[in-house]
Amino acid sequence: MPHTSSQRPALGIMFVLIAGVFWALYIRSSAKVGALVPGASGLAVAMLVGAAFIAPVAGVVPAPQPIWNAAQDPMLLLMIFGTAMFASVIPYSAELMALRNLPQQVFSVLMSMEPAIAAIAGWALLDQETGPIRWVAICLLMTASVGITLTTTKGDSPKQKDDGEDPVPMPLPE
Template identity: 90%
Template sequence: MPGGALVPGASGLAVAMLVGAAFIAPAAAVVPAPQPLWNAAQDPVLLLMIFGTAMFASVIPYSAELMALRNLPQQVFSVLMSMEPAIAAIAGWALLNQETGPIRWVAICLLMTASVGITLTTAQSGSSKQQDEGEEPVPVPLPE
């Protein structure tokens, strides 16, 4: 079964987000803050910012990853996922003026190299194994 195919559509993601919110909401109500949670719920600008952050930081990226996981080969998806730290570092530098530092760039490059390496070695060993056994590779059907 391809990754992400256990629950059809985005309902699995919706349930995961609700479970996450159910776990964090009690902590948000108990943790002392400059303004109580119920006062923040009465500020429409703050509610809009909270909703926007939830959409742009969680729902949209996770939905895109889920669609990619279902439609791309697993090897391609894993390499693309290993590029996320580099994209985040570049976005942090460009948007927030954050310094990443040479050690972090080396770590990011090693992570991407390891991902590409394991993908290539797995693909080569898998294809030679199928040829040795005389089996034809079975294509994974795409969801409709």
């Protein structure tokens, strides 16, 4: 059933709210994992869980070539590995380190700049069109980022906050 033009704004708002809820859950759960699990062990477990959920889907989704053909092409394996490192492992590791040292409110505003940075990169590198409304939104995001960063006190940092309880690291299986 096609959506009418009057349903599109409500549908868009619904999707924005759903995305916002999951974004908040991601930030809260990542902060908790960062406090409980030392190093990048939590990230490694999360990547394995994600791979376990997506692997069966990759095996049944129609593709030009079966997924197992990738194992026969070393260049393709290198590209898959590079994409995994630069699109997931490195950024998520940096986010985990930032969450350990920044208040969640500051982190969430700084993360909200990702679409703005992508829009600027698309405009500068790919000559993608960015209209005036998008530029206003980008400027507002950057202003909010600077504002929250400047107005958050050092005492708000989870690393410097001392509530008398240190998080106990979760033991890892050997």
